[in-house]
Amino acid sequence: MATVGALPRPREPAGELAQGSPVTPGRQLRCCTASGCRAGGAGPLIEALRQAQAVADPAANGLVIKSVGCLRLCSRGPLLAWDGPGGPALFALGSTDPGTAPGAAIGPEQARALVLAAATAPGPDTLAALDLEAWRPQALLPEGSPSPGPSPVGVASAPPPSPGGIGLTWDQMDLDHPFFALQQPLVLLHCGWIDPDSIEEALALGTYGQWRRCRSDLSPEAVRAMVHRSGLRGRGGAGYPTGLKWDTVALQPPGPRFVVCNADEGDPGAFMDRSVLEGDPHRLLEGLAIAAFAVGAESGFLYVRAEYPLAIERLRRALKQAHQKGILGPGTGLELELRVGAGAYVCGEETALLQSIQGQRGQPRPRPPYPAQSGLWGAPTLINNVETLAVVPAILRRGAEWFAAIGTDTSKGTKVFSLSGAVRRTGLVEVPMGTSLRTVVETMGGGVPAAPGSPGGGVKAVQTGGPSGGCIPAHLLDTPVDYESLQALGSAMGSGGMVVVGEAMAMPELARHFMHFSVEESCGKCLPCRAGTVQLEQLLDRLLAGLAEPGELDQLEQLCRMVKATSLCGLGQAAPNPVLSALRHFRAEFLAACRAESPRAAFAREPFPAGPALGPLPGGRP
Amino acid sequence: MAALTLRIDGQAVAVPAGSSLLAATRLAGLALPVLCHLDGLTPVGACRLCLVAIEGQSKLQPACTSEALEGQVVATNTAELRELRRMAVELFFAEGNHVCAYCVASGACELQAMAVTLGMDHSRFPYQYPLRDVDASHPLFSLDANRCILCSRCVRVCAELEGAHVWDIAGRGRHCRLVAGLDQPWGEVDACTSCGQCVEACPTGALFHKDDSTAEKHPHPIRALQLRRVHDLPPRPDP
Numbered sequence: 001m002a003t004v005g006a007l008p009r010p011r012e013p014a015g016e017l018a019q020g021s022p023v024t025p026g027r028q029l030r031c032c033t034a035s036g037c038r039a040g041g042a043g044p045l046i047e048a049l050r051q052a053q054a055v056a057d058p059a060a061n062g063l064v065i066k067s068v069g070c071l072r073l074c075s076r077g078p079l080l081a082w083d084g085p086g087g088p089a090l091f092a093l094g095s096t097d098p099g100t101a102p103g104a105a106i107g108p109e110q111a112r113a114l115v116l117a118a119a120t121a122p123g124p125d126t127l128a129a130l131d132l133e134a135w136r137p138q139a140l141l142p143e144g145s146p147s148p149g150p151s152p153v154g155v156a157s158a159p160p161p162s163p164g165g166i167g168l169t170w171d172q173m174d175l176d177h178p179f180f181a182l183q184q185p186l187v188l189l190h191c192g193w194i195d196p197d198s199i200e201e202a203l204a205l206g207t208y209g210q211w212r213r214c215r216s217d218l219s220p221e222a223v224r225a226m227v228h229r230s231g232l233r234g235r236g237g238a239g240y241p242t243g244l245k246w247d248t249v250a251l252q253p254p255g256p257r258f259v260v261c262n263a264d265e266g267d268p269g270a271f272m273d274r275s276v277l278e279g280d281p282h283r284l285l286e287g288l289a290i291a292a293f294a295v296g297a298e299s300g301f302l303y304v305r306a307e308y309p310l311a312i313e314r315l316r317r318a319l320k321q322a323h324q325k326g327i328l329g330p331g332t333g334l335e336l337e338l339r340v341g342a343g344a345y346v347c348g349e350e351t352a353l354l355q356s357i358q359g360q361r362g363q364p365r366p367r368p369p370y371p372a373q374s375g376l377w378g379a380p381t382l383i384n385n386v387e388t389l390a391v392v393p394a395i396l397r398r399g400a401e402w403f404a405a406i407g408t409d410t411s412k413g414t415k416v417f418s419l420s421g422a423v424r425r426t427g428l429v430e431v432p433m434g435t436s437l438r439t440v441v442e443t444m445g446g447g448v449p450a451a452p453g454s455p456g457g458g459v460k461a462v463q464t465g466g467p468s469g470g471c472i473p474a475h476l477l478d479t480p481v482d483y484e485s486l487q488a489l490g491s492a493m494g495s496g497g498m499v500v501v502g503e504a505m506a507m508p509e510l511a512r513h514f515m516h517f518s519v520e521e522s523c524g525k526c527l528p529c530r531a532g533t534v535q536l537e538q539l540l541d542r543l544l545a546g547l548a549e550p551g552e553l554d555q556l557e558q559l560c561r562m563v564k565a566t567s568l569c570g571l572g573q574a575a576p577n578p579v580l581s582a583l584r585h586f587r588a589e590f591l592a593a594c595r596a597e598s599p600r601a602a603f604a605r606e607p608f609p610a611g612p613a614l615g616p617l618p619g620g621r622p
Numbered sequence: 623m624a625a626l627t628l629r630i631d632g633q634a635v636a637v638p639a640g641s642s643l644l645a646a647t648r649l650a651g652l653a654l655p656v657l658c659h660l661d662g663l664t665p666v667g668a669c670r671l672c673l674v675a676i677e678g679q680s681k682l683q684p685a686c687t688s689e690a691l692e693g694q695v696v697a698t699n700t701a702e703l704r705e706l707r708r709m710a711v712e713l714f715f716a717e718g719n720h721v722c723a724y725c726v727a728s729g730a731c732e733l734q735a736m737a738v739t740l741g742m743d744h745s746r747f748p749y750q751y752p753l754r755d756v757d758a759s760h761p762l763f764s765l766d767a768n769r770c771i772l773c774s775r776c777v778r779v780c781a782e783l784e785g786a787h788v789w790d791i792a793g794r795g796r797h798c799r800l801v802a803g804l805d806q807p808w809g810e811v812d813a814c815t816s817c818g819q820c821v822e823a824c825p826t827g828a829l830f831h832k833d834d835s836t837a838e839k840h841p842h843p844i845r846a847l848q849l850r851r852v853h854d855l856p857p858r859p860d861p
Binding site for chain 2: 344361365366368519520521522523524525526527528529530531532533534535538555558559562565566567568573
């Protein structure tokens with residue numbers, strides 16, 4: 001398998017790679033500058049490396065230092081991938097002080113040593129042996145220490161590290177570890193390889209090739225048929241067949257149409273779409289352009305949440321570059337526009353998102369009519385999630401049958417998951433549909449470290465689908481990850497957030513956390529979501545304060561069902577899921593949190609008689 | 623005009639094509655509870671009281687925003703729906719400050735009537751007692767936000783019929799509130815024509831005439847009928 005771990009080497013048809021690939025130009029240091037590694041100081045780090053290269057030996061001139069998107073293992077960031085003899089290899093910069101971003105702590109001498117080592121090391125092992133501590137900044141060294149020598153990888157001539165200050169660690173990551181080796185990148189094919197700010201690199205890897213092919217060789221019907229045959233389903237959570245959606249839009253009566261990319265990724269613990277936006281924005285633009293071609297739209301929007309400033313910046317640049325190159329924009333039959341959200345989670349719901357694009361209050365409206373029939377300004381509108389669109393070019397390039405061969409009977413292709421929570425290895429994984437949760441969480445993610453003193457430790461549950469999903473207990477970890485299997489367990493695939501819960505977490509507490517999220521993010525249009533979630537959170541508060549009686553669990557469940565059955569949009573309908581699934585799989589914990597039932601409560605628990613049959617209302621309006 | 627037939631609560635009914643399920647239910651002589659719907663205004667499906675069960679669909683659908691379709695089999699009054707409606711009305715009462723005994727609209731309040739109809743004599747959910755304001759800055763009318771159920775009838779009647787768009791909803795979730803103009807005191811909003819239609823449209827005592835005291839708010843005698851005749855039912859063919 002030609003993976004290079006987190007950095008699966010792009011597997012393109014030879015023809016496209018042959019025309020000058022930026023992937024293997026010799027020696028290269030790829031620095032992840034996506035949001036995760038940025039938090040670890042990737043910004044100052046790449047700056048320091050570039051400055052070091054400018055003042056370093058001419059030997060370092062052959063090294064290319066470039067900024068790339070996500071290198072997958074976010075928990076160890078900032079990450080640096082090295083291409084060279086015997087490479088690629090992946091390295092993580094760390095610091096001995098958990099409060100310090102390692103990338104910001106690197107000194108000029110250390111950066112110089114790193115650059116020289118990367119430029120001259122005969123193999124990854126030599127680079128891995130680099131001792132950054134030996135190049136600790138002068139200010140922190142004891143008085144009178146000799147200045148560090150020019151030897152980039154040697155430790156012999158280096159001064160002893162000082163006891164104070166922040167120490168840096170430099171570790172090589174094992175790319176044969178399942179976390180990297182089991183990944184199968186389709187959506188993230190180029191993510192981590194190309195500079196997201198360079199359209200040339202994207203073009204060299206064949207991006208926009210399928211968009212050109214569409215316009216020159218393919219008919220919209222043929223494109224839709226391919227997507228249909230591929231079995232692709234929406235990656236935003238609901239899993240609606242993408243081909244069917246495209247057909248529905250295309251077959252509306254003649255007139256203007258719109259395409260919209262939903263990049264309002266708001267689920268806590270979900271960062272797949274962000275990684276695509278930050279790592280390979282051109283692939284998304286190509287997917288959106290193909291979708292527009294397939295349904296006959298001449299204009300489209302990308303709706304990105306405001307909390308993703310880097311994604312917005314890179315997408316904006318990508319759009320500008322594509323315009324300058326004449327790939328999109330005037331004369332190409334497609335105008336794309338970027339719209340930035342204003343902080344409302346509910347705007348990830350398609351009808352609310354469309355309202356927001358139109359400049360109105362971001363509130364969902366009842367469906368039907370679906371956006372495919374009546375969307376932006378009443379015109380048929382295709383709205384797809386980032387990951388759905390980003391995989392479309394690959395389907396066109398490799399064929400529908402190739403895509404349909406990956407995954408399970410009902411869920412085709414791969415899915416990107418963002419693995420977070422108590423798990424050992426936090427980051428981004430792309431695996432074929434149908435991979436078991438155990439593989440993702442334990443084999444790849446490394447499970448949960450056992451708490452001190454507890455024999456078993458490990459994973460207690462996995463929360464999938466964020467505030468719309470639910471938790472899956474550890475004993476069901478062998479469940480394959482596909483739309484139907486997760487739904488059958490009372491959870492949902494959702495957009496791909498996977499939060500691993502350790503033994504230390506109380507499930508009622510987790511349920512309350514998500515309910516609080518829904519309370520805060522309810523738009524307030526419909527009653528059950530606006531008022532029902534508030535009551536649900538208060539019931540959970542009572543429970544966690546030890547004030548609830550066992551009978552109140554019934555009330556909790558009843559209200560959950562009411563909110564689920566009667567809310568207007570998906571947010572309200574799914575808001576009770578975390579509570580219901582926790583009750584289903586961890587009821588004992590809820591019961592243990594209750595106090596004993598009083599006789600008064602037993603009496604109050606008597607069911608109310610149902611109201612009389614409805615007649616004309618007395619008083620009021622007719 | 624094209625007509626279609628469907629079955630509501632066991633009885634067959636023929637309705638003009640394009641009718642909403644709510645209109646069809648009424649044509650069948652049945653009553654559906656509504657709080658946000660007002661004949662003549664764009665339906666929004668927000669109060670969730672008119673939810674009905676349509677055979678073959680797993681989700682309940684609001685009758686006000688759903689189109690009646692040929693051959694549909696609809697249930698409007700099952701035990702499940704009655705229980706859901708009762709809980710909804712309980713939630714309405716618990717989320718605001720509804721004190722019928724002091725209310726200007728007592729006896730003419732649709733929320734109150736709904737509680738009576740659905741047999742809701744108390745709320746099983748704790749009352750939230752939110753801190754809300756009263757705006758008495760308008761010379762003729764007042765807004766008591768304590769009694770507002772956020773049905774948005776006033777918003778729509780002002781925007782769609784009067785064309786003034788004085789009202790809107792601000793905030794999110796439980797912090798939603800009715801605002802006049804650019805969140806100004808009502809009396810300072812130049813756009814307000816003082817037509818009073820919002821007061822007429824308000825199902826509770828949230829918007830009321832200043833000269834009305836406890837239990838003195840009364841619905842306009844014929845306004846509702848006029849609205850319904852004009853807007854809700856498809857036009858009748860000329861004789």
